[in-house]
Amino acid sequence: MPDWDCDLYLKFERERAQAARDLISRIPPLAPRRIVDLGCGPGNSAAILAHCFRGADILGLDTSEKMLEAACERAPFARFLRQDFCDWTPEEPVDLIFANAALHFAPDHHQFVPKLLSFLNPGGVLAVQMPNVLQDAAHALMRMVSVDGPWAERLAPVAKSRAIIGSLDDYYAWLAPHCRMVELWQTIYVHPLDGHDAIVDWFVGSALRPFLAKLERDEAPAFLAHYRRELEMAYTPQADGKVLLLYPRLFFVAQR
Template sequence: MRDWNCDLYLKFERERAQAARDLLSRVPPLAPRKIVDLGCGPGNSSAILSLYYRCDEILGIDRSPSMIKAARARLPAANFVEADLAQWTPEAKVDLIFANSAIHFAPSHEKLLPKLLSFLKPGGVLAVQMPNVLQDPAHALMRMVAVDGPWMEKLAPVAKSRAAIGSIDDYYAWLSPHVQHVDLWQTVYVHPLNGHDEVIDWFAGSALLPFLDRLGDDESAAFLAHYRRELEMAYLAQDDGKVLLHYPRLFFVAQV
């Protein structure tokens, strides 16, 4: 699979960082010595953590080589490792595992979450934010366009494999037996973007990658043109030309 596009991801850094700040604001008081930033991306969430906490060690984990390269350049005092978060195991227990917009890419959360909690010291915290967008128009249209064109044979397996994350009730059931306290909530962010091309840019560096990865350049252009036409009907432009991207995100903070 092609690597993530750091430039496209960082084009919307301010919008993406808001969810990280909101997640951090709900973490109970800690004086952490060791923090792990799971799915650290280009280091934007790690930078927020480094400003908020004065700790001995911040470790960022991401499976994208380009993201790790950008994170190291951005925050040289931290340690960044290229690894799959679902397979990662720490050398010693940590105080805070922070996962902003990352673990929805990993399967089997009912198994993953107890494992992550086991990596925490007593009183440690697992703080997670995930887009909860499988049914929103932009993601539904990706899957619809994937099975409505000459690329159907290539893309139908991708469209059918997009797993939904659990419900809030699921996460409570998976977390509560292992923790002292769990705080769960959902927020819908509204991002005014500069037209439908920016909606595509928002997803081109992330959710669209598995589709585009299976297409050649001409097919990718045709797929995106079809996708754009569908977006124009689903997301009507405002009087000022902006397009409002409604983006629901699920959060939880669990303390062991």
């Protein structure tokens, strides 16, 4: 798959960073010495973490070279490593594991979440936010468009392989036996965007990447045009021309 487009991803930096700020605000009183940022992206979360936990050693993990280049430029005070966080094991226990819009890329959460908890010092915290978009209209439409065109045979497997995350009950069951405190919640963020093209850009920089990777170069414009037409029917513009992208996210903070 082509590498991430950092500029397009950061076009909506303010909206994407809000969930990270909200997640950090719910971390219990903590003075972490070692923080690991899973799926650190372009370093926006690392910058917020550094501001909130001054003096902590921050390590960001990501597989994207372009994201890591941007992260090193934005957060030179942190360390960054190109590695799949699913395969990561710390050399010594850490105090805070932070995963903002990343953990949904990991399989087998019933095993992976307890594994992450085992990497924490006593009193350490696992803080996670994930898009919870299985029923979201924009994601449902990209799956629909993927099977309605000359690309259907190639894109149907992508549509079927979408990330499936657990329920609040699931995460409580996986976390509670190992933790002194577990807090879970869901939030639907309402992002006023500049028209349907902005929704397309939002997802071209994220969830549409696996679909576009399977298309020929001359097919992508037709695919995106079809997707945009479906968005026009699903998202009614406001009086000022904005469209409201409702984006549900699942959070949990667990202290070992």
